[in-house]
Amino acid sequence: MxxxxxxCANDGELAQLRTSIRDFLAADRAEFGWQPAVDSWLAKxxxxxxxxxxxxxxxxxxxxxxYGGLGLGYLHRYVVTEELLAHGAPVAAHWIADRQVAPALxxxxxxxxxxxxxxxxxxxxxxxxxxxxxxGAGSDLAAVQTRATRTDGGWLLRGSKVWTSGAHxxxxxxxxxxxxxxxxxxxxxxxxxxxxxxxxxxxxxxPVVLMNGEHHFNEVLxxxxxxxxxxxxxxxxxxxxxxxxxxxxxRSGPERILSTATLIFSAIRALGDVDDxxxxxxxxxxxxxxxxxxxxxxxxxxxxxxGDAATRAALVKDLGxxxxxxxxxxxxxxxxxxxxxxxxxxxxADARVHSPLFTLRGGTNEVLRGVVAKGMGVQ
Amino acid sequence: xxxxxxxxxxLCDRSTGDELWRNLEDTGLAxxxxxxxxxxxxxxxxxxxxxxxxxxxxxxxxxxxxxxLADKAGVxxxxxxxxxxxxxxxxxxxxxxxxxxxxxxxxxxTVVLAVRTADALHVAAVEDAQAVDGHNLAGEPxxxxxxxxxxxxxxxxxxxxxxxxxxxxAWARCNQIVGALDAAxxxxxxxxxxxxxxxxxxxxxxxxxHSLAAMAGEIERARAxxxxxxxxxxxxxxxxxATDYAVTAAKVAVGRAVNPVTTIAHQLHGxxxxxxxxxxxxxxxxxxxxxxxxxxTTQYARRLGRMAxxxxxxxxxxxxxxxxx
Numbered sequence: 001m002x003x004x005x006x007x008c009a010n011d012g013e014l015a016q017l018r019t020s021i022r023d024f025l026a027a028d029r030a031e032f033g034w035q036p037a038v039d040s041w042l043a044k045x046x047x048x049x050x051x052x053x054x055x056x057x058x059x060x061x062x063x064x065x066x067y068g069g070l071g072l073g074y075l076h077r078y079v080v081t082e083e084l085l086a087h088g089a090p091v092a093a094h095w096i097a098d099r100q101v102a103p104a105l106x107x108x109x110x111x112x113x114x115x116x117x118x119x120x121x122x123x124x125x126x127x128x129x130x131x132x133x134x135x136g137a138g139s140d141l142a143a144v145q146t147r148a149t150r151t152d153g154g155w156l157l158r159g160s161k162v163w164t165s166g167a168h169x170x171x172x173x174x175x176x177x178x179x180x181x182x183x184x185x186x187x188x189x190x191x192x193x194x195x196x197x198x199x200x201x202x203x204x205x206x207p208v209v210l211m212n213g214e215h216h217f218n219e220v221l222x223x224x225x226x227x228x229x230x231x232x233x234x235x236x237x238x239x240x241x242x243x244x245x246x247x248x249x250x251r252s253g254p255e256r257i258l259s260t261a262t263l264i265f266s267a268i269r270a271l272g273d274v275d276d277x278x279x280x281x282x283x284x285x286x287x288x289x290x291x292x293x294x295x296x297x298x299x300x301x302x303x304x305x306x307g308d309a310a311t312r313a314a315l316v317k318d319l320g321x322x323x324x325x326x327x328x329x330x331x332x333x334x335x336x337x338x339x340x341x342x343x344x345x346x347x348x349a350d351a352r353v354h355s356p357l358f359t360l361r362g363g364t365n366e367v368l369r370g371v372v373a374k375g376m377g378v379q
Numbered sequence: 380x381x382x383x384x385x386x387x388x389x390l391c392d393r394s395t396g397d398e399l400w401r402n403l404e405d406t407g408l409a410x411x412x413x414x415x416x417x418x419x420x421x422x423x424x425x426x427x428x429x430x431x432x433x434x435x436x437x438x439x440x441x442x443x444x445x446x447x448l449a450d451k452a453g454v455x456x457x458x459x460x461x462x463x464x465x466x467x468x469x470x471x472x473x474x475x476x477x478x479x480x481x482x483x484x485x486x487x488x489t490v491v492l493a494v495r496t497a498d499a500l501h502v503a504a505v506e507d508a509q510a511v512d513g514h515n516l517a518g519e520p521x522x523x524x525x526x527x528x529x530x531x532x533x534x535x536x537x538x539x540x541x542x543x544x545x546x547x548x549a550w551a552r553c554n555q556i557v558g559a560l561d562a563a564x565x566x567x568x569x570x571x572x573x574x575x576x577x578x579x580x581x582x583x584x585x586x587x588x589h590s591l592a593a594m595a596g597e598i599e600r601a602r603a604x605x606x607x608x609x610x611x612x613x614x615x616x617x618x619x620x621a622t623d624y625a626v627t628a629a630k631v632a633v634g635r636a637v638n639p640v641t642t643i644a645h646q647l648h649g650x651x652x653x654x655x656x657x658x659x660x661x662x663x664x665x666x667x668x669x670x671x672x673x674x675x676t677t678q679y680a681r682r683l684g685r686m687a688x689x690x691x692x693x694x695x696x697x698x699x700x701x702x703x704x
Contacts, residue, residue, distance in 0.1 A: 010698060
């Protein structure tokens, strides 16, 4: 095996997998006519696509075969993920369930929960939201006030969540709530996670509409929503550890680099004969992508081998999301040299609307830089 | 590999200048790939390690460039001592090649002259080069070498050898720059942890922490790109399209990191960092000088841009090198 190919995530099985997902995407797009989109992992919700993708064997890659998955490694998932994003495929419906909920179930779920939920996730038919942020708890997640109190056979959930992507179309929400009162000395103690059906009595969902009218975010209200003991995820009191333990994967993945890839590649393809200055601008964009991807893959390999890459994972998210943001205006400049830029204007407009979110979601870049500084030993 | 890095550290801690050079020769590090059968992975460790110490020793010029080129062309060179390469493009006039090469690194060593004409690369070793003495911003020797030679006195090789020579130089500079930036970062973390203003160390200020994080980010990204170039050279050699691709990308990524890292390092050091007595500028100015050698960042950006523009799908050029696999 060549080190070079391994660093490119393009060796052996990974190269074969890359070819098959590309073939699937080309054939599926030709048949069903979806348009490559920017930020498709948030914005493009297409249950039929998710089901077709799963049927073709590209969902639940890291879920063991016993639970309906493919039992493959983290790098296999990395390759499929980046190909989906690079081609702007409509992946939002199954995205959070596959990316975040399945690993959490595998790490902390009960056997019953795994048997019940993982096969549906692997089939691309279970859609989940994540309920973390609240009005008073954004970057400071430990300020979460949603509370679960003990009742017969389960818990009563009371409070609210906000920025809950896809909650209005999801089957369930994985909610972080306080299960014991705040201890100012140990702010991260006393949290637990619950799997809450969006159809549960007492749960209401209100849209939080984006400036252009798109509806992805929601406010979710819980008024004494009953949660049975079977739907506690992991250990009561371990919620903070559970939500932070696997942040490295989420922070360093391809979705922190490639949210605007469709726009970038469409623009490069649309450029005809260009002068040296424009070629250099394209080269700078591509070099940033290559180097970020290399850093992201090296973090993925470290994590897949069980190593600690918390600082570098935070770096990937800071650098990657700033690249995503910068890329939008760099492409806007490139469009000056495109003969017929009109078809690209819609992608550019979408990217401009979504761009402020890149450096906010999943932890603001200001918080991430604090994590990096801590890793450098200066905090 | 760790032992190699430790050996470099140890030699740099106990010696400088001519003594360091002798130690590098005694340990075999001076001609690691040309004399010791080591490969690019080892060379990268030595080059970045020396750069971390701001060591003044032309290992890249000697080992990766001059000895390699002399071997390739069948030109005999001294078995010991520092060597360098001077490259020029010119046309043959009356059977002679004439010109002047500027910014030759370490021009007072034995110079392996490489003159590219339309149909060949002409190579010769010049012992008493007509060098004009000078130095780069970090005080490393740089100078101009004038030449006037009969074509018949030089050894001709395929002109493509010149491309590999430049690629080797660019590859070496990428690894050296990463080492220099690492050193600049270490110095900056150290300084901000010690320097007290407003009653606390600078590193306790959030604005300073964010600058440090930005610096670390640029360096890690540069390192990742350089690592790909090292892997390509180690797997396929310097002549291969994979290495051409990876060096091109690395030269851009590493090149674009130099300005932000250098700027932040000096900003967080305050004015002390630009004084003659301080160590910082010996790393930052090396990076600043090296970045323009063997092709500027923009030249490589243009080249990478052309690769992406020529590809059917630019994504292919992000994933790996654009060639029939």
